[in-house]
Amino acid sequence: MKKQFTDNRAADILLILGHKSGVTVASVAQKLGVSERTIRNDIRQLNEDLRGSAVIEGNQGRYSLRIFDPDKYRKAFDKICNIDGAFGTPRGRQNYVFGELMRADAPILTDELAYEMNVGRTTLISDLKKLREEIEPYGLSIVGKTSKGMILHGKELDIRTYILEQCFDALYEDYPLDRDIEELVRSEIKKKGFEKQVGRQFERYLLLMVDRFLTGHYVGKLTDAYYNLTANGEFYNVNSLIDRLGGIMHVDFPVEEKLFAFLPIAGMRTPADLGAVQEMELDATIGPLSEKIMAQIKEELDISIDPKDFTEEFAYHLMFMLNRLRFKIHQPNAILEELKTKYPLAYEMSGIAARVIEREYGLEVNQDERGHLASYFGVFLEENNIGQRRPFRIVVICGTGRVTARLISVQLKRIVDSQVQIKTMSDTAASPEVVENYDIILTTVELPFKTARPVIRIREIFDEKELKQKLEKARYWDRVEIPVLDGNQYIMSSLLDENKVFFFEKGRSYEDALAEMTEILSDEGYIDEGFGERLAEREAKGTMVFDNAVAIPHGIQTANDRMLLAMGIFEETVQHKGHDVRIIFFMALPEQSDVDDMLMIRVYDELLEISRNREMLDAIARTRDYQELLRVLYKS
Numbered sequence: 189m190k191k192q193f194t195d196n197r198a199a200d201i202l203l204i205l206g207h208k209s210g211v212t213v214a215s216v217a218q219k220l221g222v223s224e225r226t227i228r229n230d231i232r233q234l235n236e237d238l239r240g241s242a243v244i245e246g247n248q249g250r251y252s253l254r255i256f257d258p259d260k261y262r263k264a265f266d267k268i269c270n271i272d273g274a275f276g277t278p279r280g281r282q283n284y285v286f287g288e289l290m291r292a293d294a295p296i297l298t299d300e301l302a303y304e305m306n307v308g309r310t311t312l313i314s315d316l317k318k319l320r321e322e323i324e325p326y327g328l329s330i331v332g333k334t335s336k337g338m339i340l341h342g343k344e345l346d347i348r349t350y351i352l353e354q355c356f357d358a359l360y361e362d363y364p365l366d367r368d369i370e371e372l373v374r375s376e377i378k379k380k381g382f383e384k385q386v387g388r389q390f391e392r393y394l395l396l397m398v399d400r401f402l403t404g405h406y407v408g409k410l411t412d413a414y415y416n417l418t419a420n421g422e423f424y425n426v427n428s429l430i431d432r433l434g435g436i437m438h439v440d441f442p443v444e445e446k447l448f449a450f451l452p453i454a455g456m457r458t459p460a461d462l463g464a465v466q467e468m469e470l471d472a473t474i475g476p477l478s479e480k481i482m483a484q485i486k487e488e489l490d491i492s493i494d495p496k497d498f499t500e501e502f503a504y505h506l507m508f509m510l511n512r513l514r515f516k517i518h519q520p521n522a523i524l525e526e527l528k529t530k531y532p533l534a535y536e537m538s539g540i541a542a543r544v545i546e547r548e549y550g551l552e553v554n555q556d557e558r559g560h561l562a563s564y565f566g567v568f569l570e571e572n573n574i575g576q577r578r579p580f581r582i583v584v585i586c587g588t589g590r591v592t593a594r595l596i597s598v599q600l601k602r603i604v605d606s607q608v609q610i611k612t613m614s615d616t617a618a619s620p621e622v623v624e625n626y627d628i629i630l631t632t633v634e635l636p637f638k639t640a641r642p643v644i645r646i647r648e649i650f651d652e653k654e655l656k657q658k659l660e661k662a663r664y665w666d667r668v669e670i671p672v673l674d675g676n677q678y679i680m681s682s683l684l685d686e687n688k689v690f691f692f693e694k695g696r697s698y699e700d701a702l703a704e705m706t707e708i709l710s711d712e713g714y715i716d717e718g719f720g721e722r723l724a725e726r727e728a729k730g731t732m733v734f735d736n737a738v739a740i741p742h743g744i745q746t747a748n749d750r751m752l753l754a755m756g757i758f759e760e761t762v763q764h765k766g767h768d769v770r771i772i773f774f775m776a777l778p779e780q781s782d783v784d785d786m787l788m789i790r791v792y793d794e795l796l797e798i799s800r801n802r803e804m805l806d807a808i809a810r811t812r813d814y815q816e817l818l819r820v821l822y823k824s
Contacts, residue, residue: 197222197230197306198237199269205244205253212250238264267362275305281312282319283358286340289330290347291403295337326350344407348396348448349516356392363395369433376429380422382456389452397441397449398433407444413514414447417454422468426450455512457519457560458505471510474503477548481541487729488540489533489792490742490777493568502564509560513551521559527566532796533789534565536734541565569789580608582659583626586648587615587633595648596630603656628659679787680794681821683753686814687712690756690772698764698772701756702727702741705774714752715745715776737761737768738799742775751787752776755817757809770809 197220204216213231217224231244231251238244241260244251255261275281284305288296302312316338320330326349328342340347351359373394377387400407417423423446430446482493512519521527528535538561542553553561582600586593593612600610611626620637623629629643644658688709692701706720723743726732733739745752756772763769773795777788798804804820811817 196269196275197226198234199265201227201230201234201244202253202265202268205251209252210250211252216251234268237268275307278315278318280358281305281307281315282322283355285312285315285319286323286350286355287359289338289340290351290405292339293404295332295339297337298335322354323350344400344405345410345448347405348400348407351396352392353518356396360392360395360399363399365395365398366436369436372432372436373429376425380425382453386452386456389456390449393452394430394449397445398437401441401445402437402439406442407448410444410447414444417447417450417511418443420450420454420468422453423447423450426453451511451515451517455508455515455517455519458501458508468504468507470500470503471507474506477506477544478503480548481544484540484544485537488732489537490744491537491788491792505560505564509557510545510549510551513545513549513553513557519556519560521556524555524559527559527562528800529797531562531566531569531793532800533792534569535559535562536792536796537565538562580604580628581626582608582610582628582630583618583623584610584612585615585618585623585629585631585633585635586612596632596646596650599650599652600630603652604659678794678821680753680791681818683751683791684755684814684817684821688714688752688754689814689817690754691812692756692758694759696758696762698739698762698769701758701762701772702774705754705756705772709752709754709774709776710747713747714754716747719743719745719747719776733764733767733769734796734799736799736802736805737770738773738795738805739764739767739769739771740773740775740795740799742777744779745776746779749778751778751791753791757811757817759812771805 200220201216204211204219213224213227217227220227231246235243238261241257241264242253242255244253275284285301288301288304298309298312298316302309305312316330323329323342326342327346328340328350330338331341332338373391374387377390382390397407418427426449427443427446430441430449434441486492511517535558538558541561542558545551545553582604584593584596584600586596593614597610597612600608604610613622615631615633615635618631618635620639623639623641626641629635629639629641630646631643632646632648634645635643644655646655690701690705690708702723703720706715706723709715710717710719723741726743727741732741752775754774756774758770761768761770775791775795798808807820808817811820
């Protein structure tokens, strides 16, 4: 017989019995290439795994499969077939081994595990090595020798954390809970109005707690931080629910087990409807923490965020996040990389917030939590951007008729947001007085007059990507002296000119370079005389070096109401406070910076994007004159 499942004897036996009744153990053993004793052991195990849906019966040495409940048998059969899939991969085998070790009351022999999984001893030894490495960060270890038996060593809370993060589905996919218990739990979650993800997470914690407690693996004494959760208004409801479950199961669950089950609620993601968490009073420390975060962002980036702009939702986010960090509740962030790319400034702000939290609470903020924080800062930056914008107005001037103008408008609507106002008119209706009321002019014909507004010549069918970049740049026409609306998407390049780019030869220090830039820019009137002192004070408080040897020294200037950007490029990398520096982006912001917040945020985003692009930084570092630099910065 051709085997249907690789190394899955149990599935093969069921297939053989399903095609033919009254087979002997000897014939099955011969077909599968194992001993008769192995087949008899497999049959005994199969009768347990089939859970009454079917049974393999023997009569005078011949065995047949009797199916009593086809639906249940199909599910049991599918599960048995999937055993091969699990054991066919290192991940599946590691999950199985961990499951056996976490449930064992005595040391387990390697040979026994290898036999159960039908794998070679060498394979299992390799899997054990990987498993040991994986569980070590959780404070767990596998103690003992493979020849004398192994046990899982570690705190129960750490075992549960590992299960929840690494192998819950594999170990508990088919864990039996009575239907009335499941319905009670889901009814209570639904009644509270929690989001589905919170309900699913609570069910996982509860199921794990019940299984571990009922099998004698108690969570035991916890730290004071856990017991403090009993003051949380929502804990009363969880406590009551678990008492009701205990009554059904005839078990008294101690408060420690209840606190464990409560963790996914204490550390939930902030729901869209805050009414679902109103019983959770905000911690008194959250307001001051939020203010410290905003103050540090102002200190490091010169961006002012009014705490009132961050609503009650953000305060709850901070509280729930602190609980997640305290109690090791992992909340994955599926869009982390996209956030880093699309909102580099928001991600930088999240790093500042993370450092404040680590300083104030001694809790390390992981990358996923930084991503969640960045989402809030991204919303703030977007809303701040939109709040400063009046509706962007585009006039389309066309000399070839109304249908062509409508065709251009249809294309435009695909690349601009819904707030952009688009007006079409014929070339005969256009005049300097009329077009002056628009932010940008798109025209298919040469205009017979001059205008101070930006003008882009287009064809009836145009390159949408190229035009989108030019339109985005035109938003800053009144803030930046943009000589031409080309395809370069970097607004920052329009802030530079030959007088604001400095090239430093070998041997120059960071301090000397910064002093020279400050002196020359001050002499040229770009910054006031006191700017250098203020910058030095800021530098004394900490480094302004970012990723990949990029420094962004910045401060407030009072010389004029325009934002200044200058660049310094070292011929070779220099040291500053233990950090490498090869490129300086020198920023001076006007005192009334709220006028230019939109521009400042855009430039910050561009600088941080460049600072994470090693290839582009290398190209910038190789330039030795202004024209070379512009070619590198030209990004089409």
